[in-house]
Amino acid sequence: MRWKAAALSALTAFAAPAALAQMSDGVIKIGVMNDQSGTYADLSGQGSVWAARKAIDDYCKSNKCEKIEVVFADHQNKPDIGSNIVRQWYDVDKVDVVVDVPTSSVALAVNNITKEKNKAFLVSGAAASDLTGKACSPNTVHWTYDTWALANGTGNAVVKTGGDTWFFLTADYAFGHALERDTAAVVEKSGGKVVGRVRHPFPGQDFSSFLLQAQQSKAKILGLANAGSDTTNSIKQAAEFGIVQGGQKLAGLLVFITDVHALGLQTAQGLILTEAWYWDQTDANRAFSAEFEKANKGNKPTMVQAGVYSAVTHYLKAVHELKSDADGAAVVAKMKATPTEDALFGKGEIRADGRKIHPMYLFEVKSPKDSKGKWDYYTLRATIPAADAFRPIDQGECPLVKK
Amino acid sequence: MFELLGVPPQALFGQLLLGLINGAFYALLSLGLAVIFGMLNVINFTHGAQYMMGAFGAWMLMQYVGIPYWGALLIVPVIVGATGILLERLLLSRLYHLDHLYGLLLTFGLALIIEGLFRKQYGSSGLPYTNPIPGGTNLGFMFLPWYRGWVVAFSIVVCLATWFMIEKTKLGSYLRAATENPTLVRAFGINVPRMMTLTYGFGVGLAALAGVLAAPIYSVNPIMGSNLIIVVFAVVVIGGMGSIMGSIVTGFGLGVIEGLTKVFYPEASSTVIFIIMAIVLMIRPAGLFGTQR
DSSP, rough: HHHHHHHHHHHHHHHSOOTTSSSSSGGEEEEEESSSSSSTTTTHHHHHHHHHHHHHHHHHHOOOEEEEEEEEEEEEHHHHHHHHHHHHHHHHHHEEEEEOSSHHHHHHHHHHHHHHTTTTEEESSSSOOGGTTTTTTTTEOOOSSOOHHHIIIIIIIHHTTTEEEEEEEEESSHHHHHHHHHHHHHHHHTTTTTEEEEEHHHHHSOOHHHHHHHHHHHHHHEEEEOOOHHHHHHHHHHHHTTTTTTEEEEEEEEEEEEHHHHHHHHHTTTTTEESEEEEEEEESHHHHHHHHHHHTTTTOOOOOHHHHHHHHHHHHHHOOOOOOOOOOOHHHHHHSOOOEEETTTTTEOOOSBBBOOOOOEEEEOOTTTTTTSSTOEEEEEEEOOHHHSSSOOGGGTTTTTTO | OOBBBBBBHHHHHHHHHHHHHHHHHHHHHHHHHHHHHHHHOOOOOTHHHHHHHHHHHHIIIIIIIOOOHHHHHHHHHHHHHHHHHHHHHGGGGGGGGSOHHHHHHHHHHHHHHHHHHHHHHSSSOBOOOOOOSSSSOOOOSSSEEEEEEEHHHHHHHHHHHHHHHHHHHHHHHHHHHHHHOHHHHTTTTTHHHHHHHHHHHHHHHHHHHHHHHTTTTSSSOOTTTHHHHHHHHHHHHHHHHHHHHHHHHHHHEEEEEEEEHHHHHHGGGGTTTHHHHHHHHHHOOOOOOOOOO
16 A cells, blocks of 8 residues: 555656646545445445546546546445545545545544545535534535435425324434434424334344334334445335335335345335436436446446536536645635536535535336336436525534524 | 333244244354364355355346246255355365364455455345245234245254254264264275365355345345354354354354344344353353364
8 A cells, every 4th residue: 555655656746747736746636435345335336436537537628637636445334444544545645635435424534534634525425414514624515415405305205295103223323323313303393203213233134123113113104214235125124024014104214226226116116215316317417327337337326426526526626726725625615615517416506514505306216117227217206496405504503604 | 911121022022033033044054154164174254155145146047047036945055055066176175284274264265255256246235136925924913924934944944954964864974973083984985075075065055045045035235145154153153163953053042132132222233142152152162062172
């Protein structure tokens, strides 16, 4: 690792033209860190690395670019491993910005280190709304979605259709806790009641015990506050244990398109879910996805991977306007001051607390007979306008927001 | 009726039964490990990957050849077992004269390679596999899916048959004798190396069988084995390395204990087995059913 870093910096020392010396060490170095081998690898992983590279290619087609490098690493969903990698990146490898980082516990750790080192952190994969709440930082932008937006989308929709008593099946770490907290708030605000919850170890495999507890709670809705294979396993086993036949309904609070793909439409049909981005929405999305598919074994991109593209694009714009990537807080301040615009997410903005604002979409998973082909999975149920999609800025308790 | 620590008895019965079902997987997997360790003195860290290959094998047969679950149940263990035999002949058999540690390192490395290859090919989020016997019955205290009932019954039969074969038949007595003193058994004209090869193949076949059983209820993904294998090792250690009955009884028993933990303190359900392992090792270092060698 060390010698590699040394070799790289030696290489860049020769390669970087003198005119662009204002970039720290003459190169913009983007570190994509996510799960490359575990349960979240398909929804982020190499797909996110590809999206970051694609963003650079597209941006540099119409702009004059200096040397931009992408490095990536596998945090294995463990905060200690993630922290070590990021420290090494910032201290030794001269990485300027860290992107993606699913798994909220890791993202919260990276959030702190980034602030301490004054670099920049663009979150796409992680969900915990604390990143723009109590833990908000002048060096962090939370791009794609968060637990509040998911709760607001799926939670609200379910309560409106009569699902007023809830039982939570929650992944036992920062993300699950945040998602449960935010959804419970939505449920209670709309007059519903939370009758029970159980926290399962992450990652889990067998959920039958927990499903039995959910069944016995007699709650109308079983809220799945987990993600990745935890969610697919829960849904698969819920079908097996006759949860839905017994009159209870499932609410998958965070379901990615890769999860729907893993479940198959037969099992997943009828699920209501909230996403920030779907590949089959616009021509630009479809074009991006077609290219993505070729490079990523026939998979379609998730909202997380699309978010990486969008975030990196905006970062490059801000760095170029500032003509420097050295001061992370200054770059993020510039990103907040500039309205966002790109092919995938359209127009938007970044709030003072670091929250990127755009519409969210409520989808229903199609039945096998309605699906016209591979990856044709969603029907749009509602669009949640940007103004209502995220937690109001004054409710997050972010110290950066002036009261 | 009584209530135990705030949990109604109905819920308790349900959890006990579920624990038994999960225990069936532990028992099948730890049985394979115990058989392999007993005969070959190899700690087979590839076991989790071979379990995963079993589940993927079932999926591939369905996807590419159209062979349903019941066919896979017969075919997959044989195919995966054959890959095991190949592995034993090519690599493992060269390590028997060395320390345990070498076998462990080799099988651990192989497990990483196999998982990596499957991840490269099929991604990490998993593949769909349809439940061959959907539906279930209401037992009054819980809803029992037919499929889980089948898993429990089938694995008990397989476990007992294996135990019977090793402990009560002539073939089994050869195997046990070869473990005690291979040189002497060879002197009687018995082909010990071939017996060890077949034993390894059989143990691997058991892992693949557990994999096929798991495919309809667990997400079929490349890391499904590594999530499980550490627990299964703990089961083998608690039961006593190499003890056949020990691994069966402990497998089911720990499934039940884990199930109960999920009711009383779910956060600890992934660690409770290791706590038990630590306690057992302190009191009986050879495991509950093991004998000191």
